[in-house]
Amino acid sequence: DAKTTQPPSMDCAEGRAANLPCNHSTISGNEYVYWYRQIHSQGPQYIIHGLKNNETNEMASLIITEDRKSSTLILPHATLRDTAVYYCIVRDYTDKLIFGTGTRLQVFP
Amino acid sequence: GAGVSQSPSNKVTEKGKDVELRCDPISGHTALYWYRQRLGQGLEFLIYFQGNSAPDKSGLPSDRFSAERTGESVSTLTIQRTQQEDSAVYLCATSRASGPYNEQFFGPGTRLTVL
Numbered sequence: 391d392a393k394t395t396q397p398p399s400m401d402c403a404e405g406r407a408a409n410l411p412c413n414h415s416t417i418s419g420n421e422y423v424y425w426y427r428q429i430h431s432q433g434p435q436y437i438i439h440g441l442k443n444n445e446t447n448e449m450a451s452l453i454i455t456e457d458r459k460s461s462t463l464i465l466p467h468a469t470l471r472d473t474a475v476y477y478c479i480v481r482d483y484t485d486k487l488i489f490g491t492g493t494r495l496q497v498f499p
Numbered sequence: 500g501a502g503v504s505q506s507p508s509n510k511v512t513e514k515g516k517d518v519e520l521r522c523d524p525i526s527g528h529t530a531l532y533w534y535r536q537r538l539g540q541g542l543e544f545l546i547y548f549q550g551n552s553a554p555d556k557s558g559l560p561s562d563r564f565s566a567e568r569t570g571e572s573v574s575t576l577t578i579q580r581t582q583q584e585d586s587a588v589y590l591c592a593t594s595r596a597s598g599p600y601n602e603q604f605f606g607p608g609t610r611l612t613v614l
Binding site: 436 | 530534541547549555558598599603605606607608
């Protein structure tokens with residue numbers, strides 16, 4: 391079973407920051423937080439992952455709370471092409487990615 | 500190529516036929532995963548290969564499903580005596596190595612339709 395809870399849907403205006411929350415209150419100390427997104431009819435696309443520290447790459451930033459029980463994915467300047475389902479995943483030693491239902495982000499003009 | 504490739508992109512078959520799906524990993528990626536995504540649902544893990552170790556088959560839904568991979572090369576997922584409930588997109592992912600710190604990169608998937 392997925393170990394994360396995400397809102398089913400969110401809207402964001404183009405050009406604004408999209409902040410996608412994720413709760414993972416049962417996360418263990420050696421489990422990573424991963425974010426993927428899936429644009430309609432395509433395979434999931436890796437976005438970012440982290441363990442304890444905040445992370446940033448060319449796509450997004452990942453903010454993990456100090457107690458690690460929640461995190462936020464930030465798309466700093468959302469575009470229409472960012473419309474997708476975003477999955478927050480807690481990944482353990484078994485290597486499987488267990489996908490939940492994700493957040494459907496709709497970016498509007 | 501630069502990414503994971505899968506073939507065919509689409510497969511339509513009749514109930515009871517066998518199908519074979521192919522995954523070409525990113526060069527040098529030792530770990531390979533198969534997932535299934537039914538329409539409107541999330542991804543389900545099927546099977547995982549890491550180098551020459553015994554594969555983790557814990558996600559295979561029945562003995563009609565099998566997969567092979569030789570070393571770090573191509574993998575094939577075979578479904579025997581297909582059923583309508585096998586209709587789904589079958590996704591392959593690979594990573595540099597096993598371990599939760601290595602991101603998985605997905606291919607575009609094979610859409611299987613069983614009539």
